[in-house]
Amino acid sequence: MGFRARIGYAAVAFVTEVVPAAFYRMAPEGLSLACLTIQRQGGRGGNTAELDRIFDDVVKAGRDLARAGVDLVVLGGRPVILRRGMAGAEALLAELSHELGVPVLSDATAQALAYKALGSRKIATAHPFGAEENPRHEAMIEELGFTAAGAMGLGSTRVALASCAPITAWDLGRKMLQAHPEADTLLLPCPHWDVVDVIQPLEDAFGVHVVSNFQATLWHALATLGITDPIPGYGRLLGEFPLP
Template identity: 30%
Template sequence: MYGWRARIGFICPSMTAETFIHEFHLVAPPGVALVVTNLAIQHLVREDIGKSLGLLQSVAAELDRARVDVIVLGGSPPVTYGGFGFEKEIVRQIGEVTSIPATTSQTGAVEALRALGVQTLVIGSPFGGDQNLLLKTYLEDAGFKVAGVRGLAVPLIDIGRMSASTSYRLAKEAFLVAPDAEGVYLPCAQMPTFKNIAPLERDLGVPVVTSFQAMLWHVFTMLRIHEPIQGYGRLLQSLGR
């Protein structure tokens, strides 16, 4: 069994899963495995997201059967769908079908930004206007100041096919509009980001938090895996402290 150290149960909100699986294997410490199930979001519209959340308990129960150590609902849209605080309802619903600890990747992002001392941030997002507004509102309700949002309105099915350079340009463009920001947030685990985190932090001089990077930091902290991960930004490097 590869997950002798920890088995992370990850609920991918979309019907397909690609980029984050590759990025997990770039950074995962020995003995840590990723066990993936999926919801059924095809389009980032409210009706589709709501219907997909109806699958939450069934996929969480399947992860329970797989004997994972933690369950994470990935993605911003399933959480911002209900506004700030809805992450607690998600954890409550998962808790009805399993006693395994549960969280969300959006919770991880909020905790990561706080841990890095970021209060004012910019967002570089692959999403369109409605989802970006929901995310901005969510983060503001969580206590952050959002100084700017740069969105690309990429269809969900195409996000994983974005070039690796796109997230670098996206983050830089968002930051240059609000250069007093204390950090950059890049949502969506399907958007390729990992190889850009360290270069962006060097070039912009501020922390960069991405959805999947923050989820890993959050989960590793929960599971007491204190192994610094080098080369992918200061957040993952801080795991050794």
């Protein structure tokens, strides 16, 4: 296990259950995943002290994963990493990569690169949380330089998220694309929501690009490691492996 590469993942989650299962279904043979979980205690927005703690813990987890000898580190927690904007996130990743001697990526930067590789312009978001999260998700798309084509939430919580069946992503994604036919890309943004098996069916049914948080992160990690074996069944991003 891991004879081609070991990938370290600092997850911000209540539990890290969906990501390892998806990784070992999707990743080429010879890769392994080492996970550390930073558990979120407070609500999703507005608690500055809590977000500062999570940010510090994510960075510490990245350093710990590098100490464990992984070949590449992924920092999860897109809202936390993007608190200082994309330029701040890129500066942090470059600084840590230099310090640790291995590439350090984030799911936030992976999604931006995925949109560029696919030629995305108008991005609709189907996320697993409540409707109060819609403006934040739309704002993150706009901050990356793309057009937000609406957002729609499932109404789940971070505690219940891992138990949401893939059909919930199919139903919400279908509803979102029917409501926003102008979208050329659908984003399924949370890596702890089990969505990877609906990416290809949604692309086939609607003729759009479908990007999920973990799919984009895996694509970016593999490309950085020089592993570009096409992975069919999980959308164009992994099936054709376009590079930005």
